[in-house]
Amino acid sequence: MVEPAVDLTHGHAHDDHAHHGPQGWLKYLWSTDHKVIAMQYMFTGMFMALVGGFMAYVFRMQLAFPDISVPGWGGVVSMGEYNSLVTNHGTIMIFWVAMPVLLAAFGNYLIPLMVGADDMVFPKINRLSFQVFFVSTIVILASLFVEGGGFAGAWTAYPPLSADATYNLTPLGSTLWVIGVGLEFVAFLLGGINFITTLMNSRAPGMRAFDVPLVVWMIVVASILFMLSVGPLLAGAIMLVFDQTIGTGFYNPATGGDPILWQHLFWFFGHPEVYVVLLPAMGVVIEIITTFARKKVFGYRIVIFTVVATGVLSFFVWAHHQFIAGIDPRMANIFTITTLLISVPIAELCFVYIATLYGGSIRLTTPMLWALAFVAEFLIGGVTGIFLGAAGADIYFHDTYFVLAHFHYTFFPIAIIGTYAAFTYWFPKMFGKMMDDRLGKWHFWLTIIPFNMIFIPLFVLGMGGQHRRISNYSSFSELAGDGFQSVRIFATISLLIMLAAQLIFFYNCWKSWRSGPKAPKNPWKANSLEWTTESPPPHGNWRPDRMPVVYRGPYEYSVPDREEDYWPQNEPDGAPLQVVDPDAGEQGR
Amino acid sequence: MAARATIIPFRPRPEKKQLISDGVLGMLVFVFVEIMLFAGFISAFVIIKSRAVGSVWPPVNQPRLPVESTAINTLALIASGVVLLIAHRAHLRARRSGEDGAVRRGPGPASPRGLGGLPGDSTGRLLVAATLLGGTFVVLQGVEWLALIREGLTITSSTYGALFYTIIGAHAVHAVAAIAALGWATMRLGAGLLTREALSTVAIFWYFVVLVWPFLYVVVYL
16 A cells, blocks of 8 residues: 555656666666667667777778778778678668767757656667667677678569579578668667657647647658658568578469569668658758757658658659569659659758858857768768669669769768767767867868768769679670779778778767866857756756756747847746737737 | 738747547557458459469369358357447446546545445446457367368368468457457456556457458458
8 A cells, every 4th residue: 555655756866766776887787877878779779880990991891992901901801791791781780870870869969858858758669679679680680690691682672583592592691681771670669669659648748739849750751761661671571581491482473472572571671761860961961060050940741741742752763773674664664753752842941050050140150061071971972862763774773873972861860960960069068078070170171172082972882883782894895994992992092091090089078078178057158948957957847846847949049139048948037028029918918 | 021920920838739539549449450350361362363273263172161160159259249249338337427427526536445346337248248359269160170171171282271271360369369458458357457548448349350351251251
């Protein structure tokens, strides 16, 4: 009889958790705090970025200097190893770096803080989400070391190559690959349920739908896209595992199956997936641009409607990945049109960003540089995509380095530039210390310039018709000619410079964390709610009796007649404005 | 210039309210994912069926599916869904009369005791009936599977068999999980701890399992 009484009186007091929860490092393993889970996602993602970056280093070395012993790899890269490296580089960078860092880490960190909640709606499901993700990480890393090596059938895993071990020669690696990716989807599914429910149900009092910061809107729309698209791929993955392990013939034409079926199921997920990772990056960038231009977002509602329209359209473009897979040419026409249409809302978002910058008082801090670089570099990725979206041009470009350079010009701005922008912008909030701006700028320039030096040459290679799945061009004298080999060497050396520059970032993080100046609550003088609490925020985010109340949208910068050029969302309307408000009579008090 | 400042509307401090409770909303999102999962399976079925050799489906050398006995089984599943719907409504009614009556006092949450044991509350019996009907469905499906395997329809005998066992098996896994959830709800009710939100969350999952079945039956069996 005593127990219920205790429960009633305790209510929602967050401070109590510390006393009877697990202690020490177990506290981090079993924590349900959204900030701890965000950090777990972020550091796992960063570790996987190192793994994926190392893979890129090894196969770029093989491409530039064929059949030399690659330092750090311990020998010559065999053809099978090359295939395994490119496959797992793609898989890891998309599913274990872009998604966990941008969507899961920043989604987990920002959503409760930005909507003024003490935590996610389902903290235990959130914890389960990371634990499943962690298991999936172990599975994909283990798959690299089993007999036969890691899966080597390209990250799109087209059957029959992926379904039959006699073709791909990686019987265990390919099965572990599918299982790892499947577990990873389950993890994000659990996380996405939390994101959507938290935005719907846990907003601070006063926060209406159109008072929510755009990054939260975009992360939640991205989660909805993920939810709607992942089901068919899970169905396809279950069938692929059955094909691999128990010998069903879903994708085997000899037994009445259909290999193109996988391509449809994969790309029905795969194309919305591009927007699943793009939208959080776009959201991060607009937050940073508006803060450092000290200007209201140009067309807040238009941005939201545009994002929703992009999401809807993204479900009708998937077959543009299959123009040469033998689909009906009439279908190719339709998908060319939808593909070109989807560039309209994305271009609109870029114009919104430029319009937000226009006339602002711009401060070129490190996060702002990353945000501006995102817009510029993503533009190149978007414009080159138009050539690939047109079915006629795609027949020539398909599977060349042009495709590869195109999607690196979209994914690098998303996964790397967007992440650095977000990381440097919210670092003071996450770790309570200011980052070194000078080192940050060195890191920025030494990343951006080599990035362009890697991938602009690859556009040239692609236009020259160079196929992207060849490990050693010196075996094909007609492909190795025309000075293309020197272009490959140039790109590889640029990659080495870029990878080395990342050391500056890690040094900057370590140094700032150890001995950086202490961050105030609101170092950038921004409006949204996460800047109204301590840096770093305590467990429960705000003191239970001081949960924020929202009075306005998040982008009231440079409001005339105010002393300060920002106006936090939780600040009650001051006396000077209240008096002259013409609507006051109508709204009443 | 002073007039421009007035564009920002004055807003009195509003109240916080929820349209849909957390558990129900989370479950609805999850059910959306599940619908897309089964849509993926159904599209795979339709595409592979359309590519069948000589458009003969099911393949000539494969056993037929038990259409009639599964129809009866379908009725058991739908009956279970209807009984759960009645149980759900009974629970809501009992809670409401409980809240209006003496159970709820003060600002704290309603006292846990007394939710299940109110006079005239049939929720418990109905929940047990729904769970048993659902269990009947799963057991009868298992019996049919055994018969089909004896007749020579296995997961590797043809794409027909592979699709059948994968799709119907996926549904069976969901049904077992949902029955476990119903059992959990029944136990919570017995302990007097079953909240309105928890029952709604569990019920929505069971409604999904029940409602997706007729589609699978029509596509796969007929």
